[in-house]
Amino acid sequence: MKHYIGAGNPMHAQFEPKASYTAKHFAWSFADGIGTITLNRPERKNPLTFDSYAELRDLFRALNYATDVKVIVITGAGGNFCSGGDVHEIIGPLTKMEMPALLEFTRMTGDLVKAIRACPQPIIGAIDGICAGAGAMIALACDIRYGTPATKTAFLFTRVGLAGADMGACALLPRMIGQGRASELLFSGRAMTAAEGHAWGFFNALHESVALLEAATTMARELAAGPTFAHGMTKTMLSQEWSMTIDQAIEAEAQAQAICMQTEDFKRAYEAFANKRKPAFQGD
Numbered sequence: 001m002k003h004y005i006g007a008g009n010p011m012h013a014q015f016e017p018k019a020s021y022t023a024k025h026f027a028w029s030f031a032d033g034i035g036t037i038t039l040n041r042p043e044r045k046n047p048l049t050f051d052s053y054a055e056l057r058d059l060f061r062a063l064n065y066a067t068d069v070k071v072i073v074i075t076g077a078g079g080n081f082c083s084g085g086d087v088h089e090i091i092g093p094l095t096k097m098e099m100p101a102l103l104e105f106t107r108m109t110g111d112l113v114k115a116i117r118a119c120p121q122p123i124i125g126a127i128d129g130i131c132a133g134a135g136a137m138i139a140l141a142c143d144i145r146y147g148t149p150a151t152k153t154a155f156l157f158t159r160v161g162l163a164g165a166d167m168g169a170c171a172l173l174p175r176m177i178g179q180g181r182a183s184e185l186l187f188s189g190r191a192m193t194a195a196e197g198h199a200w201g202f203f204n205a206l207h208e209s210v211a212l213l214e215a216a217t218t219m220a221r222e223l224a225a226g227p228t229f230a231h232g233m234t235k236t237m238l239s240q241e242w243s244m245t246i247d248q249a250i251e252a253e254a255q256a257q258a259i260c261m262q263t264e265d266f267k268r269a270y271e272a273f274a275n276k277r278k279p280a281f282q283g284d
Helices: 010-014 050-065 088-096 101-116 132-142 171-179 177-186 194-201 207-223 228-243 246-260 264-274
Strands: 028-033 034-039 071-076 123-127 130-131 145-149 152-154 192-195
Touching: 034 050, 034 207, 050 101, 071 207, 101 132, 123 132, 123 207, 130 132, 132 152, 132 171, 145 194, 145 207, 171 177, 192 194, 207 228, 228 246
Parallel strands: 034 071, 071 123, 123 145, 130 152
Antiparallel strands: 028 034, 152 192
16 A cells, blocks of 8 residues: 655645645645635546545645645535545555555544644635535535535445544534434435535535635635634634633633734734724734
């Protein structure tokens, strides 16, 4: 098996701006502080391969150090988001691997979700059509999700003989839509409709397909124009406070706000308010 855990030089990647990043296994574009990832194998509904998993994981890890990127939008080409792991390029080879290689793979897929959750930039999913398996987990890992009336989201791991516990599904999905709803979806593998996803809080909003990416980009522009250091702090607190008591969370937020109060953006906001104008945040 080809090894994917140590791809690239992480110390080198830490100090590279990502505006000019060239993706190999998906499309990447950058404008006005917004990086857009497009899963672009539309003829197969944008499935993932060993290489695209690894490159996505490495990119999200590197975004911890990419101060030029303020917000990420992730979407799919051709009217679908992602159909999960490629049946022929991933699932077939997995049936022939032994335990050490299988565990290396499953840890890598989980590392992608961890990298998405750990990078400080808000991540917006623009999710149309099929959103299944690993694609559903990428969507779930996003901070904000927009769907369309045609979006079908399926955590279909049991359909291929696996547990519904994959890439953090049993931790993340109940927190998003509730234990009972998550249990049904993870046991059955059935598709959650767009209407269900919206009603249950999985989707922040539904838009027609032609308007989906623009809606996601509009939100991305609003966030990119905001206090990006503070946005990163918000994302950190949203994640870390899951495992805290209320008292611990209140203390953690006190410390977080005291840190944010030392930023120039906090001063800019006060000066703008005092002068009755809109603040121009710069992220420092």
